[in-house]
Amino acid sequence: MALTESAQTEPMNTAPGRTKILRGAACLALLAVLSGCMQLNAGLTVNADDTVSGQLLLTAERKVLTLNNRTVEAGFAELRQNIPALPAGPETPYEDATHFGSQINYRNVPLDQFDSESLSIVRDGDRYVFTLPLDPKKYGGKVAEQAPENQARFMLLMSFEIAVTFPGRVLDASAGAQVNDRTVTWRVMPNEQKPAELRAVAEAPPRPSAAADEPDAGGGIPWLLLAAGTVVLLLVAVLVVLLLRHPRPGPAAAPAGPPTPGGPAAPGTTPTATTGGLPGAG
Numbered sequence: 001m002a003l004t005e006s007a008q009t010e011p012m013n014t015a016p017g018r019t020k021i022l023r024g025a026a027c028l029a030l031l032a033v034l035s036g037c038m039q040l041n042a043g044l045t046v047n048a049d050d051t052v053s054g055q056l057l058l059t060a061e062r063k064v065l066t067l068n069n070r071t072v073e074a075g076f077a078e079l080r081q082n083i084p085a086l087p088a089g090p091e092t093p094y095e096d097a098t099h100f101g102s103q104i105n106y107r108n109v110p111l112d113q114f115d116s117e118s119l120s121i122v123r124d125g126d127r128y129v130f131t132l133p134l135d136p137k138k139y140g141g142k143v144a145e146q147a148p149e150n151q152a153r154f155m156l157l158m159s160f161e162i163a164v165t166f167p168g169r170v171l172d173a174s175a176g177a178q179v180n181d182r183t184v185t186w187r188v189m190p191n192e193q194k195p196a197e198l199r200a201v202a203e204a205p206p207r208p209s210a211a212a213d214e215p216d217a218g219g220g221i222p223w224l225l226l227a228a229g230t231v232v233l234l235l236v237a238v239l240v241v242l243l244l245r246h247p248r249p250g251p252a253a254a255p256a257g258p259p260t261p262g263g264p265a266a267p268g269t270t271p272t273a274t275t276g277g278l279p280g281a282g
Helices: 002-013 015-033 072-080 148-157 208-218 221-245
Strands: 038-046 051-061 091-095 099-110 120-124 127-133 159-165 170-173 178-180 183-188 197-203
Touching: 038 099, 051 072, 072 099, 127 159, 159 197, 170 183, 183 197
Parallel strands: 038 159
Antiparallel strands: 038 051, 051 099, 091 099, 120 127, 127 197, 159 183, 170 197, 178 183
């Protein structure tokens, strides 16, 4: 029996087992003292060429990150494990007097690269669809080594401020959103019950390739080029006809002198008919 008990407890004494227990205990202690955990702020613009620009800022309070004598970098890295992957982009550290975190910058990122495990913007025909799930169940196993109840508590403590601007009219937005012209904004406070997801749908303009091909499909530009070519050919034909009809100048004629009776006619002149053999006779 003693061997059995020892065998049952042995895995708990291994290094991976101790690490997981300590991490879970630290997380529970951390969640117990937090009045607010991480903040996710984003300002994104969807461009008409199906790209995204803007910034995403993920931060936490320094006093939280440095619990148990950790550095802010180590504390932030541990807390970030609770966040599913975000759209990739150039990332730089962010810090001020009270917060530490990371800022991700986006500049004309194609939409097919902006479909992450969490925040995503996709194009569906003539619609843009933005989604950010806030229900931990939607992530399944995408969150590292976190019990569902701890993850739910973590999400409850998070705050979100998200603003997305579209190139077209906003057609639909999830509950709690504020729509101002083409921009949708959500402000979700810590310790506030979160919706299942943040979602917005907006009109998308015609794709750039389709817009470029549209004149060809309608017969606009090719017909104009054909008509211009026809006019040029007609002008050339008229010019050729005019040149052919205009007589070419012959060689200059020598001045005619008085005809010599009985002699040959001067060059370039027509002999004068005679009557009775003598000029002026008759």
